[in-house]
Amino acid sequence: MTGRGIIMPDMTRASQALGAAFFDRPADRVARDLLGQWLVVCGAGGRPQRHLVFETEAYLGAHDLACHGSKGLTKRNATMFGPAGRWYVYLCYGMHWMLNVVTGAEGVPAAVLIRGAGGHEGPGRLTRALGIDRAFDGAVAGPRSGLWFEESGVAVPSRLVERTPRIGVGYAGPWAEKPLRFVVDPRRLSRGTPATRSPRRTRGLH
DNA sequence: GCAGTGATCATA
DNA sequence: ATGATCACTGCC
Numbered sequence: 336m337t338g339r340g341i342i343m344p345d346m347t348r349a350s351q352a353l354g355a356a357f358f359d360r361p362a363d364r365v366a367r368d369l370l371g372q373w374l375v376v377c378g379a380g381g382r383p384q385r386h387l388v389f390e391t392e393a394y395l396g397a398h399d400l401a402c403h404g405s406k407g408l409t410k411r412n413a414t415m416f417g418p419a420g421r422w423y424v425y426l427c428y429g430m431h432w433m434l435n436v437v438t439g440a441e442g443v444p445a446a447v448l449i450r451g452a453g454g455h456e457g458p459g460r461l462t463r464a465l466g467i468d469r470a471f472d473g474a475v476a477g478p479r480s481g482l483w484f485e486e487s488g489v490a491v492p493s494r495l496v497e498r499t500p501r502i503g504v505g506y507a508g509p510w511a512e513k514p515l516r517f518v519v520d521p522r523r524l525s526r527g528t529p530a531t532r533s534p535r536r537t538r539g540l541h
Numbered sequence: 542g543c544a545g546t547g548a549t550c551a552t553a
Numbered sequence: 554a555t556g557a558t559c560a561c562t563g564c565c
Contacts (some may be wrong), residue, residue, distance in 0.1 A: 409550080426549090427559060428546065429559095430546050458561075459562060
């Protein structure tokens with residue numbers, strides 16, 4: 336972090352793909368900790384594009400009435416019941432692909448929805464911009480699939496994390512109100528944004 | 542404020 | 554086979 340509280344990815348550190356240990360935890364913890372990490376997409380032969388994650392939602396399991404898994408195992412949501420660290424992608428409203436990463440123990444239908452990353456705000460806009468569709472469903476979130484997360488090297492402090500109810504789950508009774516959406520202002524995560532630009536680095540910190 | 546859009550799932 | 558639903562978006 337710089338002296339004025341701007342969050343900067345540490346470009347000097349070798350980026351490391353987040354793996355099973357990261358995702359095999361409760362979905363709300365994963366959703367919180369994904370803020371500020373890189374979402375990396377790399378098509379065949381292309382250069383990797385890195386997008387800082389700034390908005391997520393947690394879907395906790397079968398007991399969570401907003402979670403697809405609460406209706407039981409179906410063909411669509413089967414990936415959610417599998418092991419952590421795989422992509423769960425489904426079509427919403429006939430038009431929009433939703434990108435999730437599966438969390439927690441196998442057999443427990445839990446996942447984190449990626450709602451915003453890089454310059455892309457909104458889960459449907461994000462997948463459209465990155466070319467994500469059902470081909471990723473069930474794939475391991477790693478370089479081999481062309482889509483993965485990497486450590487950015489910084490932790491987003493809690494004072495910058497806003498928690499709100501999840502979007503579009505009003506049908507879920509008491510679960511509609513749980514603060515399981517996690518947001519950090521993307522301007523706090525990006526280099527060179529005028530509103531948050533710091534003219535100089537704090538001495539001694541790299 | 543609401544139409545578009547079509548796969549998915551429960552019901553039959 | 555049919556109808557309701559839907560973790561959204563864009564335009565009115």
